[in-house]
Amino acid sequence: MIKNLNYIDEAIYLKEKSLFFNESWILVAHKNELLNNNDFVALDYFGNKIFVQNYNGTIKSFQNVCLHRFNTIHEEPFGNRVSSCLYHNWTYGKKGNVVGLMCRNSFEKDHISELRLKEYEVDFCGDFVFIKLNEQTDKKLSDYLGNIFSPLEEISKHFGDKTIDYTIEHKVNWKLLVENVLECYHCTSVHENSFAKMGFGSVAPEKFDFFDAHSWCEFPKGESAKPSKIIEKALADRTLKIQGYLHFYIYPNAFISSVEGKGFYFGFMFPESPSKTNLRVRYFAPKFEKELNESQQNIIDFINNSSNDSLDLVLNEDKKIVENIQTNLVNFKDSSPIFGDEEFRILKFYEYFNKKELKDI
């Protein structure tokens, strides 16, 4: 049984951090973010700055710190530019080697040609891009994801273009964010005017699966406000047509979800301290069977904008609650939260995580 102390204690937080590094493959990007030569996505993972980048069609991942005098190479979280450091323009190639620098003759040539950025192994689950943090482990990505691999691979193929990418700070322990997204028991109360209106939260899920701490679940749609005919027609040719709200948790950091295949959310947590976690929020448009004409595209742009607004609303509704909880825990250190049947994915997560914690630490 997890104690509230586990959400606030510094020593426990540090142990959890080492757990993440010991085993993990992490889901860092979707291929649609890296389609063109020099597209990149950067992240700061517990102080480790890392980027993934398209080098003429090959996706590679390296430390995001220059070997000259340690400036950050890519300062933006995503973009399109060669991997060159903006301090003195050292430029890195697909092997992490220095391929361009000013005044090359002023440096010892052999030394420069031996330099390599630390590289992270990249692998794919469908169109999702994973990197391996722990080079000591030889666990393959397919073994890491187990039976979650194929449903995750399937959903990845329906992502369209990325429409938003921003980060929201949460004054909470990372586990509160995990717990919050693993159940829809709170949907009818917290998301009364957003999610519940769309018809989610009132019917218990029937389809779900687990592997280690990973899980997916489809929440069926109940009664909802009548969908707009124009919107339904505009989305009729999307490639993924599901009835419900599909949600994946990919341990330790990633959340993937979709409401009826009408768009795709990709959340990624960056724990910063026992009581602070940044959530990077990305949203992707749906993919369509045929190319859209201009007027269809205009309607889809409108739908994407309103999906982004709804997502923002839902995230802020959750943020308010979980931040509230975090402030209360210090006074109830030895108490524990109570999880019921509707919160079964949380129980499964802790079943795995607590065992791991005991074994590895």
Ligand code: FES
């Ligand atoms: S620190 Fe990067 S080029 Fe000098």
Ligand SMILES: [Fe+2]
């Ligand atoms: Fe929520």
